[in-house]
Each structure stands twice: as structure tokens, then as C-alpha cells.
Amino acid sequence: MGWFSVSTALFLTVLYTQFLHAHSTTHWQDIQVLKQLKNSVDPNSITPGSCLNSWDFSVDPCDNLGGEKFTCGIRCDLNVSSVSRITEIALDQWNYSGSLTSVYWNLPYLQTLDISNNLFSGSLPESLSNLTRVQRLGLSRNLLTGSIPSSLGTLSNLEELYLDNNFLEGNIPQSFNGLKILKRLEVQCNKLTGELPVLDQLNNLNFLDVSENSISGELPASFPASLIQLTMRNNSVVGNIPASLTALNYLQVIDLSHNKLSGSVPASLFTLPSLEQLTLSYNQFGSIQEPGNLFQNSQLIAVDLSNNEIRGLLPGFFGLMPRLSSISLEYNKFSGMIPTQYALKMVFPGQGVSQFERLLLGGNYLFGPIPGPLLDLKPGSVTVRLGDNCLYRCPLRLFLCEGGVQKSLTECQAFGPIIP
Template identity: 35%
Template sequence: MFNAISLFLHLSLSSLIITTQSTTLPSEISALQSFKSSIKPSTVPSYSCLASWNFTSDPCSLPHITHFTCGLTCSKSFRVTQLTLDPAGYSGTLSPLISKLTQLTILDLADNNFYGPIPSSLSSLHSLQTLILRSNSFSNSVPPSIANLKSLQSIDFSRNSLSGSLPNGMNFMISLRRLDLSFNKLTGSLPKLPPNLVELAVKSNSLSGPLSKSSFDGLTQLEVIELSENWLAGTLQPWFFFLPALQQVNLANNSLARVEIWQPTKVNSDLVAVDLSFNKIEGNLPINLSGYPLLSSMSLRYNRLRGPIPGEFSKKQSLRRLFLDGNFLNGTPPGNFFSGVSSVSGSLGDNCLSSCPVSSQLCLKSQKPTSVCRQAYGGKSRS
């Protein structure tokens, strides 16, 4: 009888210990409560994830039948590891107490209506790998303390109202692979960038000045650069196209005045697409771009380019899209473009070319009036 009672007490105590250990930390429950209370109740639809967050139940205890049915993921040790909200139109601020979720690896609040500053306390989330605040209304600057997140691999702050310049110290974010800050109100120049970056997107902001080599030093894995629709100016220098992993470049709709491109130093360059359209680029068409073996798409539309179109482009088998319209290119376009040798599509229209066959789609739009071309070439007739 004594042994049975002892066994019963032992099992009861063990069960109590397991139950005690199998609950979410009080600090994390407080953080989740603060997170929810910072969101306007009127913007929490009855069908949404947040509507199921009822704190009469433990957030990490299973099964989630009626409470905490989505938006939250916990580890086997009952720590909150992911906070991924549904795009239900939640409106509110982001509580600084979210920093108490110290095991968080993913924070995704995309496609809602969060507003106010991004809390600098996020820098305490040392396990964070993915931070997505895309398509909200966050304002103020990007907090400099974000550079402390050494495990962060992906940042997406696109489509918000962030302003000011990008913080220095981002080069210490050694794990960061993807950075998207597009469609904000950021100003100034690019700081020194994270060394292992693969994708950089800061489209449609107000970045200004020239692109500095010091910003890109050591970026041996950078494949995609999307900096269109800014105020970048000056000369795009030869080092830019020597970035060893570069595949896609979009610098359209800026104020670049010149482009200096050298022949690629390696035959196996991965450059596939270049868009420099709608800038203020002067001089001749950069012939050295034709030396990039995989180049498939090239656009220099609506710049101030002059001179003839080099024949090398018409012989380039990899080239599929070529947009040179809206410049002051002159002479006769290479015959290979129209002989069936080249399969390139695009436009050579709105230039000063002669003998561009009107039957070819490449020659649409029509060429500039002779008077405009004479003025562009100092009164000389186009030839």
C-alpha cells in the first residue's frame, strides 16, 4: 500500500513538473499581450489570426483547437520562434516589448497597416533570421541598432514611409543575403553594404549622388542590384560591372551622366540584364557591354547617346531584348538586325538613324526630324 501511494505521489509530482515546464514563459506571454493590445481592436476581423489569440489559454500549449490557431509558432521547448501575421488589415503600432521574444527567428507583419517607428528594441532579437515589414505605414528612419542583428538573413521594409539615410554599420550584418527597402522616402547615399549580400533593392526612393566603390567593396556574392527611380548621378565607373557575381542591374530613371565599361575580365561573367534607361547618359553606346557572354537584355532608352550602333550587338547570339529608342544614335543600323541572323526584339526608334526599315518592329517609333538631329550634332546633317 505504501509503495502504491509513493508511486502515485511520484507520478503526480512528475506530471506537475512537466505541466509547469510545458508552458510559455511569462515574459513571452506579456510580450504577446502587449503586441496584440498595440493593435486597434476594430481592425481585428473575427476570422483573423489575432482574433484567436485568447490568453485564457497558454499560447504554446497544444492542441490549438480554438485559441492561437495561427500567427504563432513555438519550439518544442515552448518558446515563441515565429510571428507571422495574416494580411487582415491590422492597424496599430509595433510594441517595443516584442524584444522579449528572444528566440524569435521570423517576424513577418507584411501587408497590413502598422504605423509609427520601427522599434530599436528589435536589436535584442539575436536569433532573428527573417524580418518582413513590407507594405505597411512604418515611418521615421531605419533604426541604426538593426545592425546588431548578426543572424539576420533577409530584410524586407519595402512599401512603407521610411525616411532619412541608411544607417552606417550595416556592413557588420554578416549573415544578410537579401535587403529590400524599395518604395520608401530614403535619402542620401548608400553606406558600406553587408559583405554577403546577394540581392539589393532600394527602388523608388530619393537616393542621390554617385555610386561609391567603397559601398560595394568585398561584395563577391551580389547578383541583383535594383536602384531604379532615385536621383543617382555622376559617372557609373568600371568597377561596377566587375562585381564578380553580378547578374541583373536596374539603374533606370536616375540622373547618371556617363557610363564607363571595360571589357569583362573573365569569359564566364554572369551578367544577363542591364537597364540604364531614362538617365542623362552622354557619349557613344558602350560597346564593351557586347563582351559579356550571357547578356540577354539591354536597355539604354531615352538618354543622350550619339554615334552609330556598333555591329557587335547585332552579332551577339545571347542578346534577345535591345531597347535604344529615344537617343540621338545616327548612321545606318547593322544589317544583321533585319536579315534574320539576329532574333533580337526591342526598339531602335526615335533616334537619328538612316535606312531603318519601316517594315521592322525594331524601327518603331519613327526617327527624329532632321532638324532636331542637325541641332544635336551641331548643325551637321545626320549620316
């Protein structure tokens, strides 16, 4: 029994020594990709002491992570074959320049690739689709051009994709529907065109930002039910807001400003159970649908409908929404008097009701006197803009009326004979 124990111990010692040796071996294919990445970078952009400057391929990358060589930007894990593979490359914010086109990506164990905030140029290599285990792909804020490869839609383990702030062109690939566990997609600040594809197969997508592009056409007929934030400002989207958008129960932020949307603002937007911020400014909406009494459970904190073509009286229900503290209806074509509900919410909101801290009504055709409660407000206590209307006695010396003199009587009466 004693002999067996000693032999077993010797065997385990030898096995453990081999295991340690295997753990420090970086696969040759991984080293090749790292070499290609370093060779693709302009040597003049590699500053002494930087991550890339420390990459010395005369030694094993995975065995020198704690030393002076390969000091940062790489993480190695152990796979089932006891051979170390690169699982993370992070070169964020080093101002490296060069072309990614010369890199053939072949790192099947890579889970994170983040080379954001650099000066990399060229198109996105098709070989990025070889990163079959990648979970986070960060290429933000570079100088990348060309189209987005549809093959990226095969990265079934991808959870975060950042392509924003580049010069990418063409459409957002329909193949992105293959990214079943994607949680965040950011492609803002590019030159993307075409319609936003239907991405309703992305059942885990929480954040979608396609702002600052040239996306056109109408909004998709359906959206992922899991969306928390939808941002599409500064595009060329037309048409109405589809009913599918007003049925997203987890949605907290909608920003569709600076587009060409028209029709009515749906009442159901004001009753979404989780929505806190609604921004539809700089569009062509002509009216607002009343939500009835369902608005009493609204979670909205901020609403911006400024710079549209909305006519009619100011909606009274805004003054009764329990959490609403910021409302901008500036530069529309509202007429009539300022509702008493607005003044009371600003001065005497009531128990459990948020006060109006921002009430922006300038640039309309509102008439009549300023509600008495508003005259009791002190400068600096809240933000109120009533300028450029048809209000009776709204001098510039009154802080409520700053931001523009009232329209002339001729202009006010030309808009509607009801204005006295």
C-alpha cells in the same frame, strides 16, 4: 536489483509527468506580451476566425496550439528550464490595425516575429531590442512612422530584417553594422533620408534593398563583400560609382536606376565574375569605359543604360558578350552607325553565344543604313527599337522602326556636323 529497477522506474515516471506539465506552461511574461499585442489591435479589425480572434487567455497558449484556441500565429518550444516560451509569432496578411507603441516587447526566446501585410501604425518601439534571439523580424507593408531605432543594431542573432513599405523617416542607423550575421535587409518604399551608411561589417549580407526613398549623398566608399543583390533605385544619390562596388565578386544584380549618378560607367562592371543584371538607367552618366578583352568571360545577361547623357559611338563589345541577350541604350546621345556586331548577334550569334532578344537603341543620333542582317528579322521574333534616330530609310511600317519617326535632318545636323 529488482527493487532498484522498480524504484527507478517510479521515479522516472513521476519526473516524466512533471516534465509534461512543465512543457504545457507558458511563461507569464510571454502571456503578458501577447495580451498587450492583442489589446493594441483595433477590435474592429479582428475578424471572426482570424488568428488573433482565437487567442483566448483563459487557457494556456502553449497547451492549445492544436485546438480551436491559439490556432495559428504562435509556436512554443522548450527551453533548458523545461518551461515553454514563445519562439514564433506570425500574423502575416490579416489586415489587423492598431498601434505597436503600446506593446512592450519582452520575449527573450522569440526567434520569429512577422506581422507584415497589416495596418499597424505608430513608431517602432525601442523594446524591440529586447528580442535578443530573434532571427527574422518582419514589419513590412504596414503604416509605421517615425525613425528606425538605432537599438535594433544590438539584435546580434538577426538574419532577416524587413521594414519595407511603411512611412519610416530619418537615416538608416550606422548601428546596423552590429548585425554581424544579417543576410537580408529590406527598407525600400519608405521616406528615409541622409546618406547610405557604410555597412562593410556585415560580412554575411547578401541582399540589400533601399529603393524608393530619399537617400542622398554619394555611394559608400565600401560595401559588404558578400553582397549578391544591391538595389537602390529611385533615390537622390550623386557622384561616381566607387571602385569598391566593382570589386564585389559575388554580386549578381545591381540596380541604381533613377538617381543622379554621373561620370563614366566603369569598365570593371562589365567584367565582374558573377554579375548578371546591370541597371543604371535614368542617371547622368556621360560615357562608358571599354573593358578590353576581359568581357569575354562576362556573365551579364541584361544591361540597361537608357536615359543618360552618354555620347560617342555605340560600344562594339556589347555585341561580343557571350551571355548578353538584352541591351537598352535608348535616349542617350550616341551617334555613328549601328555596329555590325549587334546585327550579327541578333541574327547569327554563333555557337555558345546568346542571341540579342532585346535591342533598344531609340532616341539617339544614330545615322546611316540599317544593317542588312536586321532586315531579315521577322516581326515578333525579337524586340528591336530604332525609332527617333537619324537613320537612313527607317519607315514606321518596318517593325524595327516602330516607336517613333526619325529626327529631322535639321536636328540631326545641329547635333553633329558629321551626320550626312
